Amino acid sequence: MPHGDITHIDIPVSDNEAGGRFYGGLFGWQIAEIPGFEGYPMWQAPNKISGGGLAPRSEGFTQPRSYVEVDSIDESLAKVTELGGKVLRGKEPIDDKSWWAIFEDPDGNVMGLYEGAPGADS
8 A cells, every 4th residue: 555545443342242243243344353463353344455453442542543554654753743743652563564653643633654564465
């Protein structure tokens, strides 16, 4: 995906099974745990493009969070700060070919960033 595309949406849930039944029944999403990501069921929309995860609800994660693909998380986080936003979670690995981070914009909206190595699946 190109720089700036929304690539993933996490939805906070208190119960993975109940959340999976709800969203699978409502939208026809395929929801399953992927090896290496136990406890974090991934969903995929019928278009086979849109997707995300059902992530544990927590104090700091109460609303769905979109992740935007970027060419460089490091450069994007620097720009977040330069433009008046705040880095909430710095660059962290997902696996050996992809990374994520979380920031807050000046209005308090929380968004995620995703960076994948060239040719890596997002």
